Every structure is written in C-alpha cells, then in structure tokens.
Amino acid sequence: MYESKEEPLLSRLHFSMRLARHVLYAVLLLLFIWGLGVAGHLWLEPMHWHDAALNVALILSGIGPFALPTTVAGKFFFAFYGLVVGLVLIGALGVILAPLAHRLLHKFHLDED
Numbered sequence: 001m002y003e004s005k006e007e008p009l010l011s012r013l014h015f016s017m018r019l020a021r022h023v024l025y026a027v028l029l030l031l032f033i034w035g036l037g038v039a040g041h042l043w044l045e046p047m048h049w050h051d052a053a054l055n056v057a058l059i060l061s062g063i064g065p066f067a068l069p070t071t072v073a074g075k076f077f078f079a080f081y082g083l084v085v086g087l088v089l090i091g092a093l094g095v096i097l098a099p100l101a102h103r104l105l106h107k108f109h110l111d112e113d
Contacts (some may be wrong), residue, residue: 002102009107026092032058032070033088037081044074060085 041052055065069075
C-alpha cells in the first residue's frame with residue numbers, strides 16, 4: 001500500500017489523497033461505533049433517540065454521559081462501551097497518523113537498516 005524505501009516520495013497531491021482516505025476510514029469507524037452506542041442505548045435504556053445520540057456523542061468526546069443508566073444491563077453496557085470507545089479512539093488516531101509517520105520516515109530515510 002505504501003511505497004518502499006527504494007521508491008521516490010509521493011507527490012503532495014497523492015499524499016493528500018492518501019491522508020484524506022485515512023481520515024475517511026477513521027470517520028467511518030467512529031460513525032459505526034457511534035451507531036452501535038445509540039442502538040445499545042435505545043435497546044437497554046428507556047430514552048429517546050435524540051437523548052441516546054447526545055449521550056453517545058458526549059461519551060465519544062470524553063466528556064462523559066449526561067444521563068446515567070438506570071437498568072443493570074444498561075450499566076454493564078456503559079462500562080463495556082466506555083472501554084471500547086477508548087480503544088477505538090486510539091485506533092482511529094493511529095489510522096490517521098500512519099501516513100504521516102510513514103512519510104516522515106520515508107523522507108528522512110529513518111527506515112534504513
């Protein structure tokens with residue numbers, strides 16, 4: 001997928017397109033996790049869809065929920081979802097930073113033996 005150290009550095013246009021593609025992957029991943037959170041809230045807690053969407057958005061942003069769960073299943077879901085969100089955010093950051101790190105290593109030839 002990426003060029004090897006024997007190949008020349010990508011042009012700025014191609015690199016920008018690669019970076020935009022990686023940002024799109026990260027946004028799609030976050031939207032998928034957001035959708036799962038909303039579905040879990042609606043299924044396990046007695047709340048409206050707009051409250052569930054706001055609650056999940058606040059959890060994803062790291063602020064925390066504005067409506068605490070009332071059911072036991074909802075509490076377990078919140079605990080599990082909070083752990084998953086942290087890992088997904090780290091993964092999404094890695095997806096976005098991968099092309100930047102590769103270009104930096106490729107440009108300065110730090111990947112040589």
